[in-house]
Amino acid sequence: xxxxxxxxxxxxxxxxxxxxxTVKKLAVKHQVVVQAxxxxxxxxxxxxxxxxxxxxxxxxxxxxxxxxxxVRAPNAEERAQMKPGAVLVGMLNPFxxxxxxxxxxxxxxxxxxxxxxxxxxxxxMDVLSSQAxxxxxxxxxxxxxxxxxxxxxxxxxxxTVKAARVLIMGVGVAGLQAIATAKRLGAVIEASDVRxxxxxxxxxxxxxxxxxxxxxxxxxEIAKGVGGYARPMPPEWMKRQxxxxxxxxxxxxxxxxxxxxxxxxxxxxxxxxxxxxMKPGSVIVDLAVEQGGNCPLSELxxxxxxxxxxxxxxxxxxxxxxxxxxALYARNVLDFLKLVFDKEDKLVIDxxxxxxxATLVCHGGEQLRK
Ligand code: NAD
Numbered sequence: 001x002x003x004x005x006x007x008x009x010x011x012x013x014x015x016x017x018x019x020x021x022t023v024k025k026l027a028v029k030h031q032v033v034v035q036a037x038x039x040x041x042x043x044x045x046x047x048x049x050x051x052x053x054x055x056x057x058x059x060x061x062x063x064x065x066x067x068x069x070x071v072r073a074p075n076a077e078e079r080a081q082m083k084p085g086a087v088l089v090g091m092l093n094p095f096x097x098x099x100x101x102x103x104x105x106x107x108x109x110x111x112x113x114x115x116x117x118x119x120x121x122x123x124x125m126d127v128l129s130s131q132a133x134x135x136x137x138x139x140x141x142x143x144x145x146x147x148x149x150x151x152x153x154x155x156x157x158x159x160t161v162k163a164a165r166v167l168i169m170g171v172g173v174a175g176l177q178a179i180a181t182a183k184r185l186g187a188v189i190e191a192s193d194v195r196x197x198x199x200x201x202x203x204x205x206x207x208x209x210x211x212x213x214x215x216x217x218x219x220x221e222i223a224k225g226v227g228g229y230a231r232p233m234p235p236e237w238m239k240r241q242x243x244x245x246x247x248x249x250x251x252x253x254x255x256x257x258x259x260x261x262x263x264x265x266x267x268x269x270x271x272x273x274x275x276x277x278m279k280p281g282s283v284i285v286d287l288a289v290e291q292g293g294n295c296p297l298s299e300l301x302x303x304x305x306x307x308x309x310x311x312x313x314x315x316x317x318x319x320x321x322x323x324x325x326x327a328l329y330a331r332n333v334l335d336f337l338k339l340v341f342d343k344e345d346k347l348v349i350d351x352x353x354x355x356x357x358a359t360l361v362c363h364g365g366e367q368l369r370k
Contacts, residue, residue, distance in 0.1 A: 004065030152186025
């Protein structure tokens, strides 16, 4: 089969869907066409792709393949160059019904990898986890860079410097990596999440968990989440959380927020009043900014200073670690492809397979996810 890998067109997108490592494996049975320059933002040269067995081609050649591997969903111009019946694999945003309708109308069979279910068999294809891990790491780097003091405690002849206090809001994949990274830099860390198992994970990394009590069975039930993801908590619980967080935020030097609820706007966790109460020169890195932000003062794509607090609203931090983010994403894609090729390397879309069912958003002109 001819597999095309176009360069990403979305502004700021630096990742690429294949690396020489994955091309080498794909090129054993398939013809892989990588658009010239597609890997440059992720530090992969055309020569490296060619050495791994790819053909270097034009955008039209890559987009015109029977299977197209992408990072982000194609725009209208790209869709127009794709063949009806082609298979598309990428982070296609399964919650964007309009985009899915457009891909269906183009006759594509599209797999949105963000919808991979959280089951053991699918772990190696979990793009949300691989990219959130990187974003959590980078959020600490960006926070430390913006913060105008030391992260670790220092005892010097010129006096002692206190360790930075870091508050992590939302401890999923990104939050756990943020805790581990901040810990390595010597910070003192506190963290909050709605899901009960998180407490133990936070404590095992040497951070303190902010315990917001569950006062009703309903709160306890909702807090369990669904499929590993959080659900919106009742307003009474959110109010108790906000009060505790307000007090902890006053002491914090860096706050990293990562809290998300799939398919919904991000919950507001750091209110303007809380920002006003924070120390001058403190920093908020809002990883949820693309979903509306965990802080209402965050601005998409900007670092702003509000009430003396630096608020970083940089979306998609994984793009700032493009080489490793691409390497992990490309391995996720390669593992996913094992599901759609049979032993003879023929394309087979098994609509009964749990992972296929969850990720296939359109097929044969039909929109399967609204
Ligand atoms: P996510 O990106 O959807 O959300 C980030 C975090 O925000 C979550 O921990 C969520 O509970 C939290 N959150 C939501 N509302 C909040 C609020 N009001 N206050 C505080 N925190 C709030 O989540 P994620 O990082 O993708 O992963 C969530 C969980 O799924 C993790 O425990 C992860 O380990 C698990 N996971 C399991 C598998 C698997 O079993 N195959 C794969 C990946 C992830």
